[in-house]
Amino acid sequence: MVVGLTGGIGSGKSTILKCFKSYGIPVYIADDEAKALMNRSKVIQRKLIHLFGEKAYIDDHLNRPYLASKIFNDKTLLAKMNAIVHPKVASHFKRWLNKHDAAYVIKEVAIIFENNLQSQYDYIITVVADEDLRIKRVMQRDAVSEEKVMSIIKNQWSDADKIKKSDFVIINNDLEDAKKQALKIHNTLLKKLKH
Incomplete structure (x- = not known):
């Protein structure tokens, strides 16, 4: 359940x-897992750089303040980012659930x-x-x-x-x-x- x-x-x-x-x-904290995946997954990294530009990551680490400033007043950009991250979090949750x-x-x-x-x-x-x-x-x-x-x-x-x-x-x-x-x-x- x-x-x-x-x-x-x-x-x-x-x-x-x-x-x-x-x-x-x-307990599974989706937000924490999303942050971890955004730093760990090369696929997510590539897609976010494509969406937000090179400034999305600094030294292979997610540039959170930069992303936050971009999506805060832009619902379309937020939706695009979620479409990249959420499916990955969902499949990570399924694997976690099976354990x-x-x-x-x-x-x-x-x-x-x-x-x-x-x-x-x-x-x-x-x-x-x-x-x-x-x-x-x-x-x-x-x-x-x-x-x-x-x-x-x-x-x-x-x-x-x-x-x-x-x-x-x-x-x-x-x-x-x-x-x-x-x-x-x-x-x-x-x-x-x-x-």
């Missing part, structure tokens, strides 16, 4: 993933709904938190301005829209409370597997 975990920037997805890891559930025989696995993807990928999951958990808390978390974590965080939030689906399409929701304003919610969902998923 594949469970998707999503949520807006600063909602605390990583914290919630740690909870599931502590229950022995394998695990846990009750279920969690695949964390920030933009499940934005990319209309919900059909790939048996269940979807969305992590939400108050906007002011999310802004504070990201400003501290990434040392960026409030405006920068807000522009990213505005580019993502609203929590309300995500909640409507989710099977489970974790409200992550308080860590201890969020841990209890994660454990409850874990137990519910195990029960669903038994039926």
